Each structure stands twice: as structure tokens, then as C-alpha cells.
Amino acid sequence: MAKQQYDQLSPEWFQPAPPNVGEQEKINRPSLTFWHDAWLRLRENKAAIVGLIMIIILALLAIFAPMASERSYKEQNLSHAKLPPKVPVLEHISWLNLDGKDSNGVDVYKERGIKEYYWFGTDDLGRDLWVRTWYGTRISLYIGLLAAVIDLFIGIAYGGISGYYGGRVDNMMQRIIEILNGIPYLIVVILFILILEPGIMSITLAMVITGWTTMARIVRGQILKLKNMEYVLAARTLGAPNSRLIFKHLIPNVMGPIIITTMFTIPSAIFTEAFLSFIGLGIRPPEASLGSLVNEGYKSIQTYPHLIIIPSIVISLLILSFNLVADGLRDALDPKMRK
Amino acid sequence: MARYTIQRFVYMAITLLIIATVTFFLMKLLPGSPLQNQEKLTPEQKALILKEYGLDKPVPVQYVQYLGNLLQGDLGVSFQYDNRPVTELIGDRIGPSAQLGFQAIVFGTLVGLVLGIFAAIRHNRWGDYAATVIAVIGISVPSFVLAGFLQYFIGVKLQWLPVAFWEGFKYTIMPTLALSVGVIANIARFMRTEMLEVLSSDYILTARAKGISNAGVVVKHAIRNSLIPVITILGPMAVNLMTGTLVIEKIFAVPGLGEQFVRSIELNDYPVIMGTTLFYSALLIFVIFIVDILYGIVDPRIRLAGGKK
């Protein structure tokens, strides 16, 4: 502060200038809605954005890629068996290993006079791995979606009812969940699979019975917290109630944990299906699941590694992307981190 | 504390009972039977066999007998192994699985804790970022993918370690590594979250206001308080470990319980499947029970009057 500024002050400056009463109540910084704020923070999380993009890419591939090829996922062509991957254009980049050459450097396609390109190669029965991989991805995505839906319907309903009614109803419902939780999920799945045929149905049923307990617990916790807030709200109605504030606070409080829990359920379900298919309890050949493809690929790990590498990469990327997005959502929606 | 323990015990017992019951009724529904490999018997012989297995009595009686057998440790006999008792088969195989599981938990927990603590004290700097990425990858890449990866690169290409089987300590290294990755990742993530929350607590500020050094604050206050909630995930972790062994043992040809279990599924040997399932369930439920008790002991808020906040 320059001293001279303070030395030569004109008397005019000392005229009263009271502020506008109305103006004073204006809030200074524009306040963001909860969702807008969360979205901004999610956007900043580069890992989550990468995950989101990958999910979209993988989903698009899963839906459209099998259509790009005329071959079906179970079509066998023994004369085209055990072909390494060969991709046009990319075949000229030697270190990518997409040139149709096997581990001895021999161009198998040329040797056998095969003109078609198999982008991911073929397995030992001549089935197109490209189609099978994306087919398997479809199944993984279906399972993930199914888990999410079950969580949303059964989990929210159960937890909501338990929390809302409270008292003895709540107590009993919680005891049931405690016991359900005590039963290892895998056991239930295995038991179901043994009665029914291994396949989508049994996995689905097992998830319906046990997969929603986490969501139920979380929703119940939130409802209980909100119920306490209601008494506060009741007190506030003695003043000036603002129902908009209620909706702007209550709903974000419940939606946040629900979204986060759902996002974590999906990769977990995808993993479980892949795992089961891997040990032979889930999807079995000729159907294609990423897990079963990895299992099949094991047999030729030394000679035709592409059979195991490709589905391995796809399943890892799939689960990874969902986990990254779920992590990002959790960080973005956590009210404690707001500053 | 006593009340807490009894409560946990009762849940454990009820859960076990439910699983046993479900298992029993499922067994009844399954197509397999001791007669499946012997179609050339006369009706009298068949009746004799059924009587031997107690399968001629009405279902409720069978159920009670089944429970009785269970309490005495009788899990039935295997279809494929010439009627060897299932308990014997389990006993044969449990050694390698136990060793594998134990090594994986100890190694995984230690590394996971270190990683998690490291990430928390380097929060928002490169150390945190790197550790978090490693942890996310660790929980995302399925164990069977990772196992194959290790097997191929370290076992086949580099030949540093034996690819499969179980003939010495060296053989246990890769399977343990593969199995522990999930443990490391989960514990690291959880520990990091707990540490971050603890480090922003008021009592940490109080400790610093006393003049305690940063290292002292972390070790004497933060780590101990963060460790307590970590105990709570040891239970679910045991479950994951069990499912992990199924896959790891198959891939590395470890002669353990998991490998036998998977094979019995492929061969439809129902008594072994059921018996092993029951055994696993009991084990897991017992582990969860122990973990709950442990938590009650370690957290003074539960151990002494007052209960949790």
C-alpha cells in the first residue's frame, strides 16, 4: 500500500456509500449442483475417462464386430485350423505379430494357400477367434448388465424396505442378509450349476439369490441416515421450508452410493463368469466365453500363444475399464472430498 | 464382548446348518447314485446296495442321518475312487492347498500393507499414483490370466522357475505369487483408503500438535488405527483365496484340494463335490468367525463396554 495514497485523500471519498440491502444476500461464487460438481471431478480423473472410452470401444466391438465377419462363432473349418492372427495393413509391422507367421517364422497362410484374413487367427477346430472373442465379450457384458439390474431391483427394494420400516422388520431382514453373506457366493453358484446345466441360467440364478446383498446393505444404511435427517427437516419447517433443497439433498445422497456400488458389481460379475467358465462350470464350448477361451488357449500356450493372449487381454481390459470408472465415480461422488 | 462372541457363534452354526441342508437336498435332486456304474446287477443286489447307503429310508430320516454323519465327520464316499471316504480324500489333498493359501496370505498381506501405506503417505504424488495403478491392475487381471502369464514368461521363456508340480519350495513360488496378487491389490487399496481417512482425522492433528515427528505419527497412530478395519476384509479375502486356489492349482498342477475339486466336477463325482463344498464352506465360515472375534479383541471400542461408535 503506497503511503502517498494515504496522504492525499480528497474529502469527497468520505461521502457515505451504504450498499444495497438486496444485493447483500447474493451468493458470491456460483454454486454448482451436486451432479454438475461430480461430473466435473470425474472428467478430471484421466484414468476414469480412459476406462469409459475403453468400455465404449469394447462394447461397440462386441456388438458389431461379429457382424463384420461372415463366419459364425461355432463354424468349424478344419483346413483352416490353428492359424496365427493376420490383419491387413498391420501385417507389415513386424513386431506386432499380426502377419500370419507362426512361432517358427513360417507364413502359415501362404503355406496352406489360404486367401482369407483371420484377424485373430483360428483355434484348433478352425473356428474364427475374432468372432468368438467378441461373442464372449457380449456374454461378459450381458452378465455385467444383469448383475447391475439385479442389484438395482432386488438390492434397492430389499434395502429400502428394511431401512424404511426399521424396527423388527429391519432386524429380521438384516439377520437374513448376515446368513446369506455367510454362504460363499461361489458355493451357491456351484450348487446351482450342478442341478441345472452349466450355462447362463445357473449363473443368473445364483446371482439373483446372492448377488444383491451389498447393495441392500448400502441402501439401508443411506435410508437410515436420511430418516434421521427428516427430523431435522421437520424442525426446519418451523422456519421456511424449501422443498427443492430437500430434493437436491436427499436424492443425491441415495443415488451416489447406489451408482458406485453398481459400478463395482459389474466387473466383479464379469470376473466370476469368466472364472466359472474357465474351470468348466460356466459357459462351455462350442459356446464362447472369454473365460472358456482362455481355458482352451492354455493347451497351446507354447505353440499358438495367440489363442490365450487375445482373450486374456480382452477380459483384463474389460474388467480394468469398469474398475477404473468405478474408482473415478467413487472419488467424484464422495461428498467428503469436496472443498 | 462375550455377547458379541456368542452372537457370532450362533450365526456360524445357523449358516452351516443351512448349507448342509441345501447340500443334502441338492444331492437328492442330482442324477448320480452309487448304482450308476453298475447296471448289471440284480434287483436284490441293487436293494442291498441302496440299503447299505441308507438310501432306502424315507427322506426325513435320511436327512437326520446325514446330519448325524456330518457331526461325526463322515462325508460319504467317492463314486470314482472305489468308494474311498471323502474325508480321506480331502485329508490327502489339504496339505499343499493349506501351504499355498498360507504363503499367499502372509506374503500378500505384508506386501499389500506396505504398498497401501506407501501410497497413503505419498498421497497425490507419483508414488500414490503408481501404487494405485498397480493395485487396480492387480484386482482387474483375472488370476487365471496372470497365472498363465507368469507360467509362460518366467517358466517357459526365462526358465527361472519350474512351470508346474509341487516338488519343493521352488515349485511353490509362482503359484504363491499368482495367488497373492489379488490379496496384495485388495489390501493395498483398502489400507490406502483407511490410512487417508485416518490421516485427516483430528487426533492425528492432536498428535502433531504434541510435537511428534511425522514418522512417529504415521507409525504410532495412523497405521495401528488403519489396520483394525483391514481385519474386516480378511474374511471375504479368504473366500477369494479359496476360489483362486481352484484355478491356480489346476494351472500349476498342484496336488491340492482345489485341483481335485475341479476334477471331480468334470467327472461328476457328486459325493466328492458335495463333501468338498461342505468342507470349504465350513472352513470359510469358521475363518470369518475367527476374524470377527479377532476384530472384537483388537478394537477397544468393542472389547470394552460402550460398543461401536
Place this chain on the structure above:
Amino acid sequence: MEKILQVNDLHISFDIHAGEVQAVRGVTFDLYEGETLAIVGESGSGKSVTSKALMRLLPTPPSRIKQGEILFEGKDLTKLTDKEMQSIRGKKISMIFQDPMTSLNPTMTIGKQIMEAILKHQNLSKDEARKRAIELLQLVGIKNAELRMKQYPHQFSGGMRQRVVIAIALACNPKILIADEPTTALDVTIQAQILELMKDIQKKLGMSIIFITHDLGVVANMADRVAVMYAGKIVEIGTVDEIFYNPKHPYTWGLLASMPSLDHKDTELYSIPGSPPDLLNPPKGDAFAPRNPYALKIDYELEPPMFQVSDTHYAATWLLHEMAPNVEPPDVVRERMKQFADIVARKGGKPRG
């Protein structure tokens, strides 16, 4: 009286995503031996940040001391390394915080928590430390001290916990105790007990207290001198009588006028309209101007310097400039000012302090 702490032109900022938040924008004050200085202000005034900065307890990043000095025992605390500060914290300067529920480690016995402070700074054996800890518990009025040593925080009530917190702070007989809203989270009756306890101990040990609060009632009870903070600056500072009975800053007027009082139960309760400014973009001129019914044109252009009202009383308001018009403060304040002359006379012609 001796000066034991001097804070000169302290500026503290926080670097966040959106930019630089200037939390403290030039704070200057002294602390004398044996006195209680209260720092009053709304949330966001910078009082908590200032107090934590004295102990260098603010996380750096995102905070940083832009300029200024904190002189204590011949050293400038802003220039010390963290290691050097560790030998001052808990030993020469102690701090207690607002929430006794969360200020103590829930998994450590309180005996250990007190002994930790003792053992860190003093060369005593464990037994001696334990004895001292028991003494401290007795000093803060906890009965059955020996038994209580082995108990955990959740086994104490809120008021007892705060006593324990005080015991920890006193472990090494600090010269200065900084109390950041220590009674805000407590019931009113317990509040009174804790305040009495603090005054009692202060007399016994002769330490100085910096008491942060937003509650003027507590200030009246505890303080020798008062500093009023707004938007990161001290706007008025003086003895407790001067501040309560002869305030010169419109913000102080607002604070006093908004205290409910039995003498004015028929008039509408006054409240200062609006809310504190955003310190991400501090306004030009006087930060209080937009809420100041007595604002002058110059308030929007230039920040007022500190004007002297007496040897011990200063206020940063253009209203004290010779060219400023005379203004009538709110009724409540005017009445108090009338009483001021009596007080001064009663106290022998000199304001306290």
C-alpha cells in the same frame, strides 16, 4: 509486561484448483505473558488458519506462508524446519481443538496419550512419566486418575474428554496455549466448567492463552484482550472493556448488536446481512464494505489502515479518519459506550491490560 509472541504482517494462502485463496491477508498482533487474547470472527475469517499457522500445523501444500514473521523466543517460527518446530510443539506452545470426540486416538489409552507428550519432550523414565500424567489428570479435575489412565476415550464423556485434551496440552508446561473453539462442541454447563478450569490453570501456571471463538459471551468471560478478525485481517484489537464498551469498527458493532440481550428483548434482533467475501478474489478496498451500512466511498477503493484509539486499542476503519463524518452506531452499542466512561472511572482511569 513481557511480550512473548509477536506476529508481524502474516499472509497465508491456499493454492487450490480454482486459484489462490488468501485466507490471511496481513495479521499483526502481540501476545503478552500471562494474558488471554481472544480472537473473534465468523467462519472463514481466518482465525483458525492463523492459530494453526502459529504452530506450523497447516499442510504445506496446499497452504503457504506468503510473507510475515512469527517471533517467539528470539526465533522466527516461519523460518524453522519441521523438525525444529517439533521441539516447540507440545512443549513451548500447545494447542487444543474443538471436537473432543475426535481429538483423541480411539484405540490408545488416555494414559498413553498423555505420557506420549511427556516422554517426547522430557527425559523422564516411564514410571516418572506415568506419575506426572496422573498429576495432570488430577490437575484438570478428573477423579480416580490412576484408574482412568488405563481407559479409552470412548469411556469418557465429552467434557471429561476435553479435560484430558487439556491435560495433554499442559504436559510440558507450555508458555502459550492456543485453544481453538474448545468449548463450542460442549453443553453449556460443561462449557462453563471447562472455562473455569482454564482460567484456574492459567493462574497456577502463568501461561498465556490465545482463545479462538465466535462466541462473544465466552470472550467476555475469558479474555483480557480481544482481536476481531474479518476476511483474513484483524479489523479491531483492544482490551476486553474497550472492545465491548467502546468499539469503533462497524463489524464489531454488528457483532455486539447481534448478541441477544435481556435488556433489549423488545427490539428486533439485529443481524449482519450478507455473507463473508470469497477470498479467492478478495475485493478491492475494505472487505467488509458490501455488508457495512456505514460504508464510505473510500471503503470500496482503499483498505483502511489501523487507526489508533488508545495505547491498547486500534481499529481499521475509515470512520476514524479525520475527514470522516460522525456516525451513530446502533442503539445497543451506543448504550454500551455510555457505560464505558463509568467503567474507566471505576478501574482507576486506565483501561484494563
